[in-house]
Amino acid sequence: MNKKWWKESVVYQIYPISFLDTNGDGIGDLRGIEAKLDYLKDLGVDVIWICPIYQSPNHDNGYDISDYQAIMKEFGTMEDFDRLLEQAHARGLKIMMDLVLNHTSDEHPWFIESRASKDNPKRDFYVWRKGKNGAPPNNWESYFSGSVWEYDDATDEYYLHLYSKHQPDLNWENPKVVECMHQMVEWWLKKGVDGFRLDAIAHIAKTVGLPDGPNPEHLPTVRAYELFSNLENVHTLLRNLHEQVLFHYDIMTVGETSGIGPEEALCYVGEDRGELNMVFQFEHMQIDALSGGSGKWDVRPWNLLELKKVIGHWQAVLHERGWNANYWCNHDQPRSVSRFGDDRNYRVESAKMLATFMHTLEGTPYIYQGEEIGMTNIAFKSIDDYRDVETVNFYQEQIRKGVPEGRIMEAIWKKSRDNARTPMQWNSSEEAGFTSGTPWIKVNPNYPMINVEKALRDPDSIWHYYKKLIALRKKHEVIVYGKYKLLLAEHPEIYAYTRTLGDVCLLVILNFLGGEPEFKLPTEIHQERGELLICNYPVKDEEELSRTFRLRPYEARVYLLSH
Known part of the structure; x- marks a missing residue:
């Protein structure tokens, strides 16, 4: 039995823009996180995973980074971060950064240089190609809908973006890119951070030649994810990152790797691989989605037998060979009690049951902010109240196809990422105690009933149940191993x-x-x-x-x- 501190830890994920605003601008900030360190320590968690706080124009809520070694001004300063790190460590809490290695912002200095001219030294930092007969270089579809290619008038070429057009993909075949990214990672480790969640890490390698995806219907774009996901060279790049940088620090690493089963996951997390500690798997996140159609937006009733099959397979294959990362929800998924429980008739009971499940499986449990008080999905009446680029793109695409608006909104109410992004509900005061100003996205109107202050006062609340679960995991080694x-x-x-x-x-x-x-x-x-x-x-x-x-x-x- 290979014991590690990160196997015995419980992680709390913070989406900083929605956690706590201390200056009244409607945006959560680093000082807000610092103000709640004692709250998190009391809950019993060990690691705080903070979603991106780097300098960013914020087209995708911080996942479009324009400077990896600066803090977004809305969140504070690097001095604020240094103090947060110091205060967390003083309480025995660790800080895990969210790091995007697949792409940058289109406002990153590298990309500004890259698009300046074809002979610029930074041109090959990104993936550029000529079009084919006035069309994009291939038929790959973006995760945010539409082509992965954006045409650039100035140089008469297209650049690749698996996500938003504001998130151009880095070219990891360029040794200079690899060198720069390694240096940046080590810079944060020397600062004292305790680990990284690696966003979209499965995509840093693309199929050589960037061929068209299978397209029997001759559609303009197709979901060709197998051509830019989990390729063998991803593992080569990760092993190099581990050997040259990560190995020298006692840290926690978790990768976002969609589209794999546990056997493939062992290529990332096998204890003999030297790549990552664990990965987030998505198979259990697919049990309520129809195959084909609009992907996650086409909802079907989920089945417990299918959940048993998926979870059991991961538990069996990874036992004593790798490690699981267990979660119900995060910044990209709907609220768990609304999705897998009953948020109307048995909100408290089903939230506690779902928590019991995640905290008694083998693997490191992840709690997403607000999960510990049973926060629920939001159903904004108008698309104008939504901020998520994926949601807005889906709405506009479906409207163009002539889908009735009511049907589109039903899908959004169930699956929009903004379900998880409404502000943290701290108390029953105006705006749920999140801000003294106007929040960047509206607060869920159920905050007078569901909030931290109320939960702390009630010994039978979901919050106190989470605290007991975490304490049991620390007391009984069988729950961990x-x-x-x-x-x-x-x-x-x-x-x-x-x-x-x-x-x-x-x-x-x-x-x-x-x-x-x-x-x-x-x-x-x-x-x-x-x-x-x-x-x-x-x-x-x-x-x-x-x-x-x-x-x-x-x-x-x-x-x-x-x-």
């Missing part, structure tokens, strides 16, 4: 499993739906008694583990079994 085994594999409502480490066994019983199914203890569980570590409902006779009992809607129970 125990081997996962699925029980009741075909049950459509109950997700039950054990975690075993030596002679210690943890039994987790979760009702994932709103019914009241009967739980029957499988015959392979021989113990007649178990200590109930946590439950999201009041329970009588806490030491008893009955072989048969009925679960309440979204009930969660975790037992430590005796031998």
Whole structure:
């Protein structure tokens, strides 16, 4: 068993623009994060993952970086960051930066030089190509819809952008780009940061020659993600980054790698690979999306048996070979209680159940800001209230296709990234205590009922439940390192499993739906008694583990079994 501090940690993700504003400009800032360090320490988390705070024109909320070694003025100054890092470390908290290595902003000095002329020394820092018969160089479709190519009048060529046209892709085949990025990463490590979440890292290598994607219908653009995702050269580049820079620091690294299963993930996180500590997988994020059509926007009912299959596969393949990063939501995903729970009838119960699941699997659990108080999705009536570039692009594209606006908004209410980006709800005062000014995006109107201040006062709140879960994980090593085994594999409502480490066994019983199914203890569980570590409902006779009992809607129970 290879023990590491980052395996035993709990991570709290902060989306800084929406966390806490201290100067009244409606935008969260670094001093707001510093002001809440004691709040996070009290919750029990170990690592704070901060979404990009670098200098940026903010076309994609900071993921378009114009200077990697400067702080966006709306967030504060480098002195503010240095103080935040110092204050976090003084409390035993670590800081993990969000780093975008695949692309920069089109306002980065490198790109400004690159587009200045074809013979500029920085031209090859990005991917430029001539068009074909007045059309883009190939038929690849951007993640934000439309072609990945943007035409540049001045040089009569196109540049590649897998995301927004304001986010040109770097050319990682250029050794000078690699050298510059390595130097930048080491600059932050010398400053004392404790790790990196590597955004879109699976895309830093593209298929040689940039060929067209398969296009049987002869569409102008196609989703050719396999031609720019998870290619072998990504691993070569990551191993070089690890050997030359990351290896020399005791840090935590997690990569964003869509489109892979656990076997492919081992190429990134295998303990003999020397690349990353863990990756975010997306398979469980696809269980409510129809294949084809508009991708994530075409929603279907999700199925518990499919979730069991996906999670079980990752748990089994990575055990003692790699490491999982476990999450329900983040800045790119809808709120978990609205998506996988019941935010109307059983918000508190289902939020606690979902938390129990993520904190009792093998892997490092990630909490997204507001998840610990059960924040919910937002349903703005007008597209004008949305700020997410992906959402706005989707809306405009569907309108052009003649899709009824009502149908478009239904999809947006379920899947827009802005569901997770509304301001943190601190109290019941105006604007939820997030700002004294006008917030950059509207606050969810349910903030008088759902806020931190109210949660802290209620000993039975979701917040206090999270705190107890985190404490249990620190107390019982089996929760961190125990081997996962699925029980009741075909049950459509109950997700039950054990975690075993030596002679210690943890039994987790979760009702994932709103019914009241009967739980029957499988015959392979021989113990007649178990200590109930946590439950999201009041329970009588806490030491008893009955072989048969009925679960309440979204009930969660975790037992430590005796031998």
